[in-house]
Amino acid sequence: MNENKGLLFEREYQESLKQQFYYADEDPEYGKRLFFENSGGSLRLRAAVEGKRRIEMFPDCPERIHARSLILKEMVNGGTKDILETVFGARGGALVTELTASQAFFQIMGVIMENVTEGKNAVTSALEHPSAYDSMEYYCRKTKREFRVVPANPKTGGIDPEEVMKYVDKDTCLLSIMSASNISGNIMDLKKIIRKAKEINPDIYVISDAVQHAPHAVMDVEELGIDAMNFAPYKFFGIRGCGFAYVSDRVARLAHHKLAAKPADVWELGTSAPGNFAAMSAVIDYVCSIGSKFVQSNNRRKLFAEGMHRIHMQERALLHRLLEGTEEVPGLRSIDGVKIFVDTEDLTNRDLIVAMGIGGIGFTECVAEYQKRGVTVYERINTSLYSKRIVEALGLEGAIRVSPMHCHGTNDIDEFLKITKQIANDFAK
């Protein structure tokens, strides 16, 4: 296999995967469309939505002793274990559950910053989502620490480990670097960043916002030796209404909101929603089923890791096709008028996202032109409170974010390229 070109699923298999998602090729009221906005919320796995619906029909409290309650309780307990061990690859720690991934991150940020007394500064990057950036700024102000921001590399769209080390010192209590950019798709070299940061300060806490990266590649908190990582099920083939995060043993034991009678490392607070766990278990089953097509194992983590690896390879192949096209259909790199931002030859450190623009047409207008032609994409621009700092950190005014997902096929990519060429021709100066 050529690493840079990824590896496509066989056509029939890819189509069978797409069948497992709702409305992959059409909106039930607005008709046929290509949904290339999976970074804003991914296509929904039927089994996840169904799993949630099935469980929500039961009124039983999971804390009772009758059969239905026990099933619901097991869904929460088993689901918690599954998310920690299978998704995060954790051997310990605790699961934090909130209504959103942003809430989970604010919660964890606060617990670390308010409990850890050492360290006069905290470090994050200019590319972070506001939930990671603003939470650190807020708690730096509250705990009277210096707030340090590592600039992005505007060429690669990423954060260079060497640059991070210019901001980390013996007095850094917390380092927070996202796993991958939600604008450029650039995957950060967290392994190197964490290793180097710990060489400077062995006690440093390191956390990572993995909301963008989680649906594209496997996470491994043990390998990274990280203190916290979060993801959002609604961007990971699942449902809205919950955010999950892993915290390491040492973070789990720090003082946090909990019932006094519960053990020190319990983060569960109030009655859990078994349906949310049922939905996430369905997502994990789905990824494992992809893994089981390629390896034989009874180990769920192994199947999951293989499944995510295959998803990553399929997505890299789609990214390659999007950029390079074929003999019949030119790729984005060669369509006149199309500009790809923060493009890199090496695709091995990229998730399936392309940040682009088309000459002669503004970002918002361009998104509307795509929509008219049956393609859903989204613009990240410097007039949006979510995007301003991030796009400007990359030296841009904005970008159209194109984010297909693994269940799409090469025919979908080709269709997108043909439509892009039409728009570029129509608006050429």
Ligand SMILES: Cc1ncc(COP(=O)(O)O)c(C=O)c1O
């Ligand atoms: C990189 C990243 N982090 C965090 C979030 C926040 O997720 P949520 O909406 O679940 O709070 C998002 C959502 O867009 C994101 O893209």
